[in-house]
Amino acid sequence: MPVEFTSDMPIYLQLIRLVRQGVASGELVPGSRLPGVREMAIEYGVNPNTVQRALVKLERDGLLYTERTAGRFVTADAARIAAVRGELADRQIDDFVRQMKSLGYNCRQLLETLEKKWSDHNGDD
Amino acid sequence: MPVEFTSDMPIYLQLIRLVRQGVASGELVPGSRLPGVREMAIEYGVNPNTVQRALVKLERDGLLYTERTAGRFVTADAARIAAVRGELADRQIDDFVRQMKSLGYNCRQLLETLEKKWSDHNGDD
DNA sequence: CTTATTGTATTAAGTGATTAATACAATAAG
DNA sequence: CTTATTGTATTAATCACTTAATACAATAAG
16 A cells, blocks of 8 residues: 655654554554565655664654564554553644634534544544 | 744745634734735744745735735635635544544544543633 | 835755665574 | 575765845835
């Protein structure tokens, strides 16, 4: 599955978000191995250096770890994953509330629209 | 009020978002005059060229218009403003629903959290 | 007419992101 | 031991964004 990148943001930051979201959602299974940087580079149509840059950052954040010649793996630290998931959700909600308030929505109106949109989405989860 | 920019995105794009949000929310009054590019550049701590680049884009989108030597103004086209407001809201909601679903939230759980966060915010609107 | 302010255009320089092309160290596999 | 694959590091080139320093055209104000 080819992933599209926007030019609005550096690719390595978009990669960070992509993988982080995968880890937080569990789509990337804890303890499982990631494709190598060269393989991911081909998959995403970017340079291996760019992939490396993103993964190293996620490693410093404790979401990934490396075994020297075996490859890179998703952390098995459930608490760490849960924490990141919580941070992502909090930030999403805060930003969303701020934006929608700024646009003049009220609470009831928003909840209705949201509930409707939720059903419309072909929800996998 | 000094505005902070992130290095995650080009400044001119952040300026576009800032002004567009102002127009869509009505914080920038329809028909009212904006500060000059030089003045805005000082206010935001950026280069006049960068401000110009952002405002020209918003002009092409029909949110602003220019009178040659008088300055730049917010459109008075209420329909256009309403349309942009709707687009912004739709995009916000779509992204939000997608993200929260991906993180494994269910609808009821989300609505509760959201309602709570809404009250916590020192809502101006 | 003169002056000041408006948007606009241009050029050069600096910075960061990205790519390409390598190379190296470590280790599992044969 | 040899080989292949892993992450990692380095160098140079290119491109977009940003800034700085101007300059110009149009017009309202004096």
